[in-house]
Amino acid sequence: MEAHALVARMYEDIQFPFLVLLISGGHCLLAVAKDVEDFLLLGQSLDDAPGEAFDKVARRMKLRNIPEYSHLAGGRAIELAARKAKDTHSFQLPPPLVRSRDCNFSFSGLKASVGRTIQNLEAQHGVVGAQVIPQVHELCASFQLAVTEHLMHRTERAMEFCIKKELIPPDRKNLVISGGVACNDFIFESLKALGNKTQFKVYRPPPPVCTDNGIMIAWNGVEKLRKELEFTPNFDLKDIEPQCPLGVNISNQVLDANLCVSVTRLKSL
Numbered sequence: 001m002e003a004h005a006l007v008a009r010m011y012e013d014i015q016f017p018f019l020v021l022l023i024s025g026g027h028c029l030l031a032v033a034k035d036v037e038d039f040l041l042l043g044q045s046l047d048d049a050p051g052e053a054f055d056k057v058a059r060r061m062k063l064r065n066i067p068e069y070s071h072l073a074g075g076r077a078i079e080l081a082a083r084k085a086k087d088t089h090s091f092q093l094p095p096p097l098v099r100s101r102d103c104n105f106s107f108s109g110l111k112a113s114v115g116r117t118i119q120n121l122e123a124q125h126g127v128v129g130a131q132v133i134p135q136v137h138e139l140c141a142s143f144q145l146a147v148t149e150h151l152m153h154r155t156e157r158a159m160e161f162c163i164k165k166e167l168i169p170p171d172r173k174n175l176v177i178s179g180g181v182a183c184n185d186f187i188f189e190s191l192k193a194l195g196n197k198t199q200f201k202v203y204r205p206p207p208p209v210c211t212d213n214g215i216m217i218a219w220n221g222v223e224k225l226r227k228e229l230e231f232t233p234n235f236d237l238k239d240i241e242p243q244c245p246l247g248v249n250i251s252n253q254v255l256d257a258n259l260c261v262s263v264t265r266l267k268s269l
Contacts, residue, residue, distance in 0.1 A: 024179030025051030039247025043103025085141035
């Protein structure tokens with residue numbers, strides 16, 4: 001997770017501290033990067049990661065049965081299919097956690113809502129087997145929109161919390177977006193628009209790097225060497241952590257701050 005958070009510094013002069021939004025197939029979290037090995041965790045997913053949700057929704061929509069998407073990962077297929085939607089608001093999906101004044105995320109409800117919608121549309125149109133629902137592009141757009149608005153909502157609260165608690169100085173308001181889902185241009189551009197609203201400068205690594213663990217880990221090593229930090233001398237594998245924790249969890253402090261942030265509604269793609 002440290003490697004994801006820091007790799008943008010390989011390409012941009014981003015000074016500590018800064019805000020990090022990590023969105024991938026296995027993780028979704030907001031944190032303050034105070035230094036190379038010093039992080040404050042503001043919030044994380046309570047269930048699915050966004051990349052996982054994209055992949056499962058794409059599979060349920062049977063996007064692989066459409067030739068132009070057959071060779072693509074689920075998230076990329078949904079992003080491209082959404083661009084063909086005639087109406088990006090055809091389906092109103094329930095926004096997650098709107099009453100929870102924290103920075104945690106949830107994507108399982110959106111995933112389930114899309115599943116029910118597909119089931120109803122298949123029954124309505126007599127879709128069977130490998131066939132695809134006729135409104136597939138519109139549903140892709142609506143799902144992508146709902147995910148993006150959820151990410152923006154939690155990120156805006158994190159921005160407000162960081163400024164209120166002076167975790168980030170006013171002259172260093174930077175947000176780094178990393179992880180595989182950061183490759184999604186619609187999500188990135190929407191978060192850049194949020195940055196314009198809140199006066200945060202928004203960065204992401206080059207998209208190919210967002211999914212290149214080798215480059216990220218190597219850069220993390222460079223960051224540690226520059227700080228003369230100790231590397232693990234014992235390489236014997238003792239245990240496996242499927243999801244590595246990041247920093248000190250202060251998510252309860254975010255909840256205690258009770259910051260009211262309205263969901264930003266995006267008008268279109």
